[in-house]
Amino acid sequence: MSPVTAGVLQLLALIAALALAYRPLGDYMAKVYSSEKHYRPEKWIYKAVGANPSAEMRWPAYLRAVLAFSAVSVLFLYLLQRVQGSLPGSLGFVSIDPDQAFNTAASFVSNTNWQSYYGEQAMGHVVQTGGLAVQNFVSAAVGMAVAVALVRGFARSRTGELGNFWSDLVRGTVRILLPISVIGAIVLVACGVIQNFASIHEVGQFLGGTQQWNGGAVASQEAIKELGTNGGGYFNANSAHPFENPTPFTNLFEIFLILVIPFSLTRTFGRMVGNLRQGYAILATMGVIWVAFVGLMWWTEFNGHGPAFEAAGGAMEGKETRFGIGASSIFAVSTTLTSTGAVDSFHSSFTGLGGGITLLGMQLGEIAPGGVGSGLYGMLIMAIIAVFIAGLMVGRTPEYLGKKIGTREIKLAACYILITPALVLCFTAAAMALPTPANSMTNSGAHGFSEILYAYTSGANNNGSAFAGLNADTQWFNSTIGIAMLLGRFLPMVFVLALAGSLAEQKPVPETAGTLRTDKPLYTGLLVGTIIIITGLTYFPALALGPLAEGLAS
Numbered sequence: 068m069s070p071v072t073a074g075v076l077q078l079l080a081l082i083a084a085l086a087l088a089y090r091p092l093g094d095y096m097a098k099v100y101s102s103e104k105h106y107r108p109e110k111w112i113y114k115a116v117g118a119n120p121s122a123e124m125r126w127p128a129y130l131r132a133v134l135a136f137s138a139v140s141v142l143f144l145y146l147l148q149r150v151q152g153s154l155p156g157s158l159g160f161v162s163i164d165p166d167q168a169f170n171t172a173a174s175f176v177s178n179t180n181w182q183s184y185y186g187e188q189a190m191g192h193v194v195q196t197g198g199l200a201v202q203n204f205v206s207a208a209v210g211m212a213v214a215v216a217l218v219r220g221f222a223r224s225r226t227g228e229l230g231n232f233w234s235d236l237v238r239g240t241v242r243i244l245l246p247i248s249v250i251g252a253i254v255l256v257a258c259g260v261i262q263n264f265a266s267i268h269e270v271g272q273f274l275g276g277t278q279q280w281n282g283g284a285v286a287s288q289e290a291i292k293e294l295g296t297n298g299g300g301y302f303n304a305n306s307a308h309p310f311e312n313p314t315p316f317t318n319l320f321e322i323f324l325i326l327v328i329p330f331s332l333t334r335t336f337g338r339m340v341g342n343l344r345q346g347y348a349i350l351a352t353m354g355v356i357w358v359a360f361v362g363l364m365w366w367t368e369f370n371g372h373g374p375a376f377e378a379a380g381g382a383m384e385g386k387e388t389r390f391g392i393g394a395s396s397i398f399a400v401s402t403t404l405t406s407t408g409a410v411d412s413f414h415s416s417f418t419g420l421g422g423g424i425t426l427l428g429m430q431l432g433e434i435a436p437g438g439v440g441s442g443l444y445g446m447l448i449m450a451i452i453a454v455f456i457a458g459l460m461v462g463r464t465p466e467y468l469g470k471k472i473g474t475r476e477i478k479l480a481a482c483y484i485l486i487t488p489a490l491v492l493c494f495t496a497a498a499m500a501l502p503t504p505a506n507s508m509t510n511s512g513a514h515g516f517s518e519i520l521y522a523y524t525s526g527a528n529n530n531g532s533a534f535a536g537l538n539a540d541t542q543w544f545n546s547t548i549g550i551a552m553l554l555g556r557f558l559p560m561v562f563v564l565a566l567a568g569s570l571a572e573q574k575p576v577p578e579t580a581g582t583l584r585t586d587k588p589l590y591t592g593l594l595v596g597t598i599i600i601i602t603g604l605t606y607f608p609a610l611a612l613g614p615l616a617e618g619l620a621s
Contacts, residue, residue: 074393093334298408385416406438408531423614
């Protein structure tokens with residue numbers, strides 16, 4: 068069987084598995100977020116934090132709850148790392164330096180999971196399980212809660228109430244993420260992923276000496292790392308490490324975990340707004356972009372020119388022979404089109420154009436299908452922009468799901484799509500202009516520029532994957548990428564929740580013959596074009612200096 072055929076078969080199997088999970092999971096999540104019942108364990112949590120889960124919140128109160136919870140999470144995770152050396156189960160590792168502790172705390176709380184440290188050489192069991200793994204759950208649940216608040220903004224009318232953040236947070240964690248993660252961890256353990264609390268021990272002979280490895284609760288963290296589109300690896304090699312991803316089946320299963328909630332949330336959206344076709348339109352947009360990016364990645368990686376590429380059957384540098392080009396390309400596209408950041412190959416070793424595809428996937432805003440929650444609300448913002456553009460074409464006030472898109476709504480949507488590019492481009496420009504950050508580049512020219520552009524794109528878009536060539540464990544990069552991650556996560560949420568509140572206050576507009584049908588293929592095409600054009604206009608100059616220049620020169 069040729070590598071291309073194997074890749075196509077794996078893609079078809081993945082699509083079939085996602086299709087089977089789409090309806091039951093999407094409907095279940097809609098039921099979870101629409102239920103008025105609170106389970107007993109959930110009531111214990113509400114009592115512990117002093118929250119009233121039945122109290123409705125307007126968008127400023129919802130936002131304050133999101134920011135307060137996240138701020139406390141950053142502080143807790145920072146302090147946990149700073150005292151690691153005094154904790155049991157630290158495996159003898161010392162406490163984390165202040166700049167590294169800040170970067171890691173910001174990373175995991177913002178659902179970015181950027182890592183500028185070696186996991187197996189820096190973090191003990193307590194920090195890994197009591198700190199990082201906990202944030203894998205709750206940071207994902209925060210994104211889902213904000214997405215559901217926006218959906219309620221479309222579904223409700225004549226009220227500014229968007230639900231209760233604490234209820235949404237707890238339900239997303241307890242009823243959705245936790246049970247699926249348990250099942251996922253069992254599957255991974257059965258397939259060879261390790262799950263223990265072993266200390267550091269020596270194994271075998273390695274070039275005349277022994278090699279040291281430490282164990283860990285890897286399977287349980289791997290499951291939520293992928294399911295919650297987090298991406299932080301227990302080991303430095305991340306999902307290329309055989310302890311995290313031992314077989315081609317686990318590789319495909321982990322891709323499935325990455326994609327299943329973001330795609331299924333479109334069904335949840337359609338169910339909650341009372342129009343399943345609207346959810347299918349969003350799903351089609353996400354699916355078209357995802358499949359197109361996989362095809363482009365295959366084209367660039369299978370068709371490298373030169374004797375080395377021909378002998379290897381494609382661009383095999385930096386890729387696991389266990390997975391090959393086909394599966395590695397699917398993983399790379401899926402992880403950069405979502406906010407996951409897990410990698411099973413080195414993106415820096417991809418062809419110039421292949422590296423550009425991973426960059427562009429993040430720069431789209433990670434909306435195809437995007438992170439858990441963040442992908443849906445990002446796509447809905449783009450849907451509003453597309454409706455606005457269509458309204459300008461025909462001279463009609465734009466409407467979406469029975470809500471008028473007026474001056475206030477389009478200003479909030481515009482602020483949302485501008486904040487992340489501003490962070491990426493400004494921080495990249497500063498790093499290239501100053502002498503010290505440039506010393507961290509291991510490559511010069513276009514590829515070196517791509518390393519820094521990738522780092523800030525990954526941070527500000529809350530992806531977390533690395534180009535694997537930049538020494539980011541410096542005070543400059545730990546601090547600036549940490550700031551980019553926090554601003555890139557929470558500033559957009561301000562505009563999303565303000566938009567949700569504005570939409571919820573409106574009264575529904577009746578559909579007429581002149582209303583744009585946003586559940587038809589024509590609108591799906593318009594939405595895809597809007598996403599590509601906006602991203603192209605924003606990032607094309609930077610891409611031209613990095614991956615495009617490298618790809619055209621090779």
